[in-house]
Amino acid sequence: MVLRCSCCGAWSATRLDRGLTPVTPRDDAAQDLAWVQQVQRHGDRTAFAQLIRHHQGPLRALLRRLCGGQVALADELAQEACLRAWQALPGFRGDAQVRTWLYRLAYNEFLQHRRRAESQLVAASEPLPEHDEATASAGAPLARSVAMSLDVQKALMQLSPAERDAVVCCCMAEFSHSEAAEVLGWPLGTVKTHVLRGRAKLQTLLAAWAPTPSGDAT
Template sequence: MAVESRDPAEQNQSQPFTGNSDRDLVQQCLQGDSQSFQSLYRRHQKRVRSILFQLCDASALDDLVQEVFLRAWKGLPKFRQSAQFSTWLYRIAWNVASDQRQAAAQRRTRLQVLTHNTPTQQDAPDVMRFHYQDLVQRGLTQLSFDHRTILVLHDLEEVPQKEVAEILGIPVGTVKSRLFHARAAMRQFLQKEGVQL
């Protein structure tokens, strides 16, 4: 059953039930409407969570998602209205992932010094239940952060190459090149693990 708008005056609006566009919601946020930011959060949090899950330690996921939206909220006044909100938000997610990765690397270095370079079992937490997903996840951890980011955004999250270029602040040609090398490295990893491609 179709949901009818209660107010006949609302019938004439371009999007009576699906809600406002990201651009409209951003405008309303800038005018002090915090409910509009809640709408943006609900609309984009799943995708942000998915991106962060692929790039970061899963145990910190909730905190990282909150950090992305906190930075977005604080940064809204600087948001260029000509830009796409989702592209800008995924860029923030990538920055948060980069910061987390650097912090984790520093922690690992300190830990290795403390434990005299003894490797720990905690380096790859077993979050995946399915063998193939686990392999892909392990394959992603073998890639450089740049290559992993490209694969996650383009192949797993299906963000178009042009938008990936905007998110990462690199030319589309670089996206294509990194994608090619990242896929090749992932293929090589999966073949070594016995996956027939």
């Protein structure tokens, strides 16, 4: 499903699942901390399970958005994040809210997956295929969708990693700047700066897909 990025005006072939649980987590910091203390003091697996159940809906929604709607991959990363959380909880010092800490672990799992995937692409040394301009302009919906997707992929790869993460979170996954700041672990101003820079670059790189007055891409 091709969607227009409401933030930057660029076109994207990213698939977004409208049925996802909202990313905004519940604000029960005191209860979260109580569960964490039970784990730290007694190794309480039941308390840990309650903590995970409390956050698993929004956490999985976050990962599904970051993964472009790939449910199996997102759930696998969520399981890895939960394992990391269990291993790291004894050293949790409360410098951040528990929910922010959990989301950061999940984002780190996503980053590791992305780096592995990018390394495999580089190792393969296979450039993205060029699209056929004549076919794409002939009005074939599938051909245009594929061409658009390839161009968006190429454009995103020309952004810096920080710009790419900010644009994906705010423009394609539809997080607010505040939500993205929590997910990425960045100051709000940093998120806004990278979105602005990435948006400007994408508008130039994807100018050929800018909608015409009739509402269609050129």
